Amino acid sequence: MERLLSFAAKLERISSAIGRLAAWAIIALVLVIMTDVILRRWFVIGSTKLQELEWHLHGFLFLLCLGWAYTKNAHVRIELVSERLSARTRAWIELVGCILFLLPYVSAVLWFGYDYVSYSWAYNEASASPTGLPDRWIIKSAIVIGFAVLGIAAISRLLQAVVFLFGRPEQAERTPFSQTEPQTGES
Template sequence: MNDANNTRPPVGFSDGIDRLIQKVGGLIAWAYVLLILVIMAQVILRKGFSSGLIMLEELQWHLYAIGVMFGLAYAQTTNSHIRVDLFYTGFRARTKYLVEIFGILFLLLPFITVIFLHSLDFVADAWRINEHSESPSGLPWRWLIKGVIPLSMAMLILAALSRLYRDTLLLFRGTD
């Protein structure tokens, strides 16, 4: 856990969900190590042997997508996502909880829900036709990488609900 989590009061249920998401995020982070190795191999092939592989180029996109998509939930649980703190940092804890609850209920959850619901047909169609790269030497099973969208959005919904539960509980508990 990073410092942002350590400064928040503990909430057992939310802490358990956050730890699970952070463990998954830690495993997914290894995709970046693989991404670096794939990029290095592609650069060596292209610059050293004047022959890059389309498969490696597509694998780079896929690995990057996996890291970013699952990283969203990780960022939500560690409170390391980007926010504009122009006024927020000066707010009392109670006001911060209200801002977070409002943002989660009226901005984050509706946005994630729309992406999640629309991604289901997107993935189902890709799976149904066994979508693959248009390049003859590209990667097969494009539906597999598209399947990351609903999975990562489901994980982000779980992270947002955990945060919503935490902030609502702390709001009514009156920690300030």
């Protein structure tokens, strides 16, 4: 169990590091949005490239921070229900949810996403708009990378649930499930 806990911690560090690095895209996103608004409002200049860059940055930010948010329990869940459950019940739900829902979904996205991205790379896919961004394969690659990071985070949480449910009490104390309150997205 000690090895599982150690491996889970390593996986969580990987997904957190990628998420923290990708979070810096928020600065670029804000600057692009501000530029687009200023150009449209005061200079009456619209730009397809700026609009596409906005959604590319937004997608990049969301996709690459998804795993980090999952490890920090900052994802959407029904708090009214989960906060009333015991730690063991929450750990069981996490374990079963990862095995039956999250990991199969991530696997399907990675499986089908590979072809989706490889096609885009092979044909150097660009925007359908003549004045849009080239190299659409960049954002499509972010889909596969983001879901791979989410898969890493899911495996980490799965292993932590296993340690909490089946490990020794001192090992279970080192998992996020040992907290009396559900973990928030802080830190």
